[in-house]
Amino acid sequence: MIQLIMPKMGESVAEATILKWLKKEGDKIEADEPVLEIATDKVDSEVPSPAAGVLSKRMFEEGQVVKVGQVIAMISAEGETAGASVPKATPPAAIPAPGPSTNGKAESRISVAPVSPAPPATISKTSSSGKFYSPLVRTIAKQEGVSMAELENIPGSGANSRVTKNDLLQHIEHRKSGIPPAAPAPVHSPSYTAPAVSTSGNTEIIEMDRMRKLIAEHMVMSKHTSPHVTSFVEADVTNLVRWREKMKSVFEKRDGEKLTFTPLFVEALIRAIKDFPMINCSVDGTKIILKKDINIGMAAALPSGNLIVPVIRNADRLNLLGLVKSVNDLAGRARANKLSPDEIQGGTYTLTNVGTFGNVMGQPIINQPQVAIMATGAIRKKPAVIETPDGDAIGIRHFMFLSHSYDHRVVDGALGGSFVRRVADYLEQWDVNRQL
Numbered sequence: 001m002i003q004l005i006m007p008k009m010g011e012s013v014a015e016a017t018i019l020k021w022l023k024k025e026g027d028k029i030e031a032d033e034p035v036l037e038i039a040t041d042k043v044d045s046e047v048p049s050p051a052a053g054v055l056s057k058r059m060f061e062e063g064q065v066v067k068v069g070q071v072i073a074m075i076s077a078e079g080e081t082a083g084a085s086v087p088k089a090t091p092p093a094a095i096p097a098p099g100p101s102t103n104g105k106a107e108s109r110i111s112v113a114p115v116s117p118a119p120p121a122t123i124s125k126t127s128s129s130g131k132f133y134s135p136l137v138r139t140i141a142k143q144e145g146v147s148m149a150e151l152e153n154i155p156g157s158g159a160n161s162r163v164t165k166n167d168l169l170q171h172i173e174h175r176k177s178g179i180p181p182a183a184p185a186p187v188h189s190p191s192y193t194a195p196a197v198s199t200s201g202n203t204e205i206i207e208m209d210r211m212r213k214l215i216a217e218h219m220v221m222s223k224h225t226s227p228h229v230t231s232f233v234e235a236d237v238t239n240l241v242r243w244r245e246k247m248k249s250v251f252e253k254r255d256g257e258k259l260t261f262t263p264l265f266v267e268a269l270i271r272a273i274k275d276f277p278m279i280n281c282s283v284d285g286t287k288i289i290l291k292k293d294i295n296i297g298m299a300a301a302l303p304s305g306n307l308i309v310p311v312i313r314n315a316d317r318l319n320l321l322g323l324v325k326s327v328n329d330l331a332g333r334a335r336a337n338k339l340s341p342d343e344i345q346g347g348t349y350t351l352t353n354v355g356t357f358g359n360v361m362g363q364p365i366i367n368q369p370q371v372a373i374m375a376t377g378a379i380r381k382k383p384a385v386i387e388t389p390d391g392d393a394i395g396i397r398h399f400m401f402l403s404h405s406y407d408h409r410v411v412d413g414a415l416g417g418s419f420v421r422r423v424a425d426y427l428e429q430w431d432v433n434r435q436l
Contacts, residue, residue, distance in 0.1 A: 002051050004035060004073040006066045015067045016040045017135050023055045035073060038066075039135070039210060040341050043308075053077045065139050123148055131156070132217060135210065136165055144172050162217070211306045222368045226407040230363045231417045233402045235424035237379060239432045240264060241398045247436070255321060262331075262353060263323035265376050266296050268426040269351060270316045276419045280348045282369040283410055297347030297367060298327065300334040301356070308334050309367060311347040321436060354403075355379060361401035371407040374420065376400060 006016060016038040023035050034046035035055065057074040060066055123138040123146075133141070133151065141151055146168070154171045156163040199205060208216065240261075248259040273280050273294055282289040294316040297309040310330035312318070318326060333339050349370060354362040355378035364375040377400050384397040404420035 001056070002053060002075040002077055003071045004047065004049065004075055006038070006068050006070050006072050007047060008068050015065050015136075017065050017139065018060055018062050018072070019044065020062055021058060022046070025055055025058055027055050029053055029055055029075060043339055043341055043344060044210070044337065045340075047072070049075060051075065051077060063135070063139055065136055123151065131162065132213065133163060134165075137163055137168055140165065140168055140172075144168075146172065209304070209306070211304070211308075215307055218368065219365050222365050225368055226366050226371070227409060228363075228366065228405050229408045229411075229413065229416060230403055230405045231413070231420050232361060232404075233420045233424045234399055235402060235427050236384065236397050237400050237427050237430070238398045240427055240430040241379060243430055243432050243434060246432075250436075251321075251324065255324075257321075257324050257328055259324060260327065261355075261376075261379070262298060262351070263320060263327045264430075265351060265353070265423075265427070266298070266312065266315060266323050266327065267320055268423050269296060269349065269374065270294055271426050272419055272422040273349060274316065275422055276415060278415060279372050279406070279411065279419050281371055281410065282348075283371060283407065288410055291348040293348065295346050295348045297344075297350035297370075298330065299350060299352035299367075300331050302337075303335060308339065308344060309347065309350060310334050310339055310343050311345065313346065349373070351376065355400065361403050363403060364405050366405055366407055371409075371411055372416065372419070373405050374423065375403040375405075377403070 017040075019037040019039050021036045023029055029035060029049045029052060031050070031052045032048045035049050036047050038045060038047055053075040055073060056076040059070075059072050059074070066072055123133060123141050131152065137151075140146075151163065151168075154163050154167055156167055244259060244261065244264065251257050251259040277290065278288075280291045280294060282291065293314055296312045296315040298312065299307055299309050302308055310333075312323070312326045312330065315323065315326075330339070330343065333343075347367065347370060350364075350367040350373040352362075352364050352373065353376045354364075355376055358378050360380065361377040362375045364373045366373050379398050379400045381396055382399050383394055384399070386393045386395040386397070402420050402424055404416055404423075406416040406419075
């Protein structure tokens with residue numbers, strides 16, 4: 001028998017939810033063939049089989065949460081009898097709770113609730129009050145017999161008072177021990193109720209997928225967290241455009257890489273961050289956390305229409321060829337849903353290229369917990385006044401807008417405006433004779 005183990009999905013990921021089984025018990029499986037789809041708070045991915053054989057036992061069902069390292073299925077190798085008796089993974093009948101000890105160490109005792117709770121009604125993704133519950137929270141609530149009404153009364157510590165896994169587990173522990181939960185800390189952010197939406201008439205109701213819900217929650221949280229200010233600069237990138245036109249065939253022939261504008265923008269961002277390091281920080285209450293590493297996130301649109309932000313770690317340590325390779329690799333694997341959770345976290349500054357969609361500018365929303373984000377617009381040919389030693393002349397130049405949104409709690413107009421101007425300067429001063 002071969003064990004299929006829940007794989008480690010990243011340093012900060014301890015568990016995953018089973019979204020869908022791709023194979024039934026008794027199905028033949030080839031080595032490296034996907035067996036199931038799983039989801040973490042970061043990305044969805046497939047779990048491949050470590051060897052060829054037959055799926056003899058599925059240890060968990062769809063929707064269940066499984067810890068990293070747990071056995072999720074048993075696979076019979078060739079020559080073995082499929083369907084051997086393997087116990088189904090079941091939740092423990094009782095939960096060990098710490099008890100008093102005479103030797104100074106906590107001993108285990110069994111804490112059993114006086115009455116087993118009745119199976120709860122279906123836990124909806126969104127409550128009548130507008131609260132959103134993640135798949136992990138809903139799964140735990142079902143397993144522990146927490147009703148929808150009870151879930152509604154749990155104070156949440158997450159963004160927009162969202163109930164997190166820890167909030168729910170703490171509530172369950174208090175319920176079993178009979179200890180009333182501590183009163184939640186006062187929340188100073190204003191509460192609001194979403195306006196009612198009419199569904200009458202010629203309409204179609206489309207349920208958001210999991211990733212879209214996470215994006216929506218993250219965007220609303222960012223607007224509630226940071227007072228956004230946006231500064232705009234128009235840059236003459238004629239030299240940059242001419243250099244890329246001359247060098248893109250060289251890159252493709254010599255290095256097998258396509259030369260897009262994104263790595264060129266990233267390089268200018270890195271240089272400006274070194275000039276203005278306070279833009280590369282986060283806010284923790286009244287503390288400013290200055291980041292010494294420069295990890296650039298690059299927003300990428302997925303075929304599904306959703307958005308993901310893979311991160312180029314230690315981008316300042318890469319030369320231009322290294323940036324080109326990193327950008328192409330991350331963008332390609334993002335579109336193929338092949339990113340690991342670690343590759344979409346830890347960013348310190350984010351770039352989003354709205355010019356890809358033909359937009360001349362945009363007002364991006366800060367990717368928390370960062371304090372700034374830049375949008376690059378479409379590059380357009382425009383007539384412009386050109387200063388020459390012989391006087392002014394009219395010429396055709398390539399222009400683009402840079403939009404810089406920043407957190408006004410810690411980034412004032414002087415820093416936010418100077419930063420985007422410096423990025424534009426580096427792009428405008430691009431050396432058309434630059435060699436690699």
